[in-house]
Amino acid sequence: MAGTVAQVGFLSGQTSQLNLMPLIFRQTNLRGIAVAPRKAFERMNNFLNEHAIKPEIKRVYAIEAFEHLSKGAFGKIVIKIK
Helix, strand or coil, X not given: CCXXXXXXXXXXXXXXXXXXXXXXXXXXXXXXXXXXXXXHHHHHHHHHHHCCCXXXXXXXXXXXXXXXXXXXXXXXXXXXXX
């Protein structure tokens, strides 16, 4: 109930048949997220590697991440799964 479905890009085709009733009854948000082509992703990764750019990670979590997220966390969250 009241969840969010994030559709990140697509692999083939740009149209879909979608039954909206389950989304409406469950008060679901549907969010489309546009992404660049794979070649752009590869160019970005090459640039990051060439310039030794690494993400800044403040803390790595296990289960505690979900509690942290429930408080309205901002930024990237890393969850380590053993």
